[in-house]
Amino acid sequence: MIVRQAANVLEIMEFFAQSRKPATLAEIADHFGWPRSSTFNLLATLSEKGYLYEPRPRAGFYPTPRWLAMARMISEVEPLPPWTHQLISDLSAETGETASIVAPAGVMAVFIDVVESAAAIRYFATIGHRVPIHATASGRALLLQYSQEERDSVYRKIEFKQYGPSTPISIEAVETELRNSIARGYCQSFGDYSRDLAGAAIPLPIGDRRLSVVVAGPEFRIGPKVGEVAALIARTVDRLRPKASA
């Protein structure tokens, strides 16, 4: 069950992150199609907790820097080592595609760092974006780091859906693809989850964290050169990863 008002808080914050200017109660209510009275309650709650204020009289609400302060506290624990951002930054520059660092979240994989392609037609992904762990290159690069038992436990929770023609729709199909990936030396996906999207990924264990790097873009651009891209990812990791670490 989705908790509506919890989701609404996130929606409001995303709204401000996009619009980047103060908004009045009426504007927010209209934007979301929420009743004014409900919007009033929500804004009052956020204000009362010190997360929203009125920068200038009658110009509406805007988030206080408290969000930033809180997010900093949270993220300064185990931040990703700086070379991982360099990694996806270099990969994106060299391939012209979107490159990301991905982490597990149950049956999903979450993007925890992203450098977007500059191309007009590109894979649009943001930090926090989630994809099924079994039906994506990045996700399978995570699964490769699991033990058989851990994978089985994940499989039991997966609802196998036919997202596209090549989506693996059984445990056996996923396991087979994993074996192929090992043989091949990297994970790949051609529209397994998102139409027209192709990607190459490899596991990226950091300390005891299981992450992966992925480069993804439109099938017609990536398709012919998945192998090259995968090799580039591997080389770039080799170059940037400090020799001491695992």
Next chain:
Amino acid sequence: MIVRQAANVLEIMEFFAQSRKPATLAEIADHFGWPRSSTFNLLATLSEKGYLYEPRPRAGFYPTPRWLAMARMISEVEPLPPWTHQLISDLSAETGETASIVAPAGVMAVFIDVVESAAAIRYFATIGHRVPIHATASGRALLLQYSQEERDSVYRKIEFKQYGPSTPISIEAVETELRNSIARGYCQSFGDYSRDLAGAAIPLPIGDRRLSVVVAGPEFRIGPKVGEVAALIARTVDRLRPKASA
């Protein structure tokens, strides 16, 4: 009316900001005394939206960097000019007390930047902290920047409460104190709102934003030297504020 689940989202985030490590459903439920099933729904919602993930198997949930990315977007609009942080940083260093930048939020004043005193006994305030606009030095330094009509409009919404012996409990009392502040050249408060707390503040208009700076600490330390402190604030503002700006 307070929106419970909206507040809960904030509570969870604050919880993580404090504990700074992943937490399981059970831990979170126990910490807040929430039923497991409700906690489950909340965590599921936050996860689904890409704000929570499971860094490692069975080790529980932790916020994704999405919070940080969003907070950055939001806060990079009209950030406070760097000299304002320098300002409170210098003030805190020189006085040994807590110094803050404060903005209006209806009948309240919000702390939007804070440098805490290093002293063991100190004014403990964080970004996002809110205080009544009429019963604090910092708040009154904001009111001084309002027109008479704007002040009247604020007064109508204030619930006058006797927070301490010196709290102004009528419009007239507030207006008198404002007149005294003008004559004196700065705003002050001696336990008007928080027991044993004293502070000195002056208005700090930046562009069309109405802000104020305040230095606050225990009455016994600040009391004897409010004048000095206020003068120091004024001098420091003069020194740091770029000459061009208002």
Next chain:
DNA sequence: CAGATAAATTCACATATATGTACATCTTCC
């Protein structure tokens, strides 16, 4: 400076929602 219009706020009630209970799954310790 009215009178009109739009925005913000309040409140009582129907309903969407949080939770108690039951079940499944995983972990631990003997």
Next chain:
DNA sequence: GGAAGATGTACATATATGTGAATTTATCTG
């Protein structure tokens, strides 16, 4: 290796909560 305990998940139901309508407050317009 197996049983007890802890943790995570599903669902029906009573109740806390969101909302439509009414009221108050602010803002525009001629």
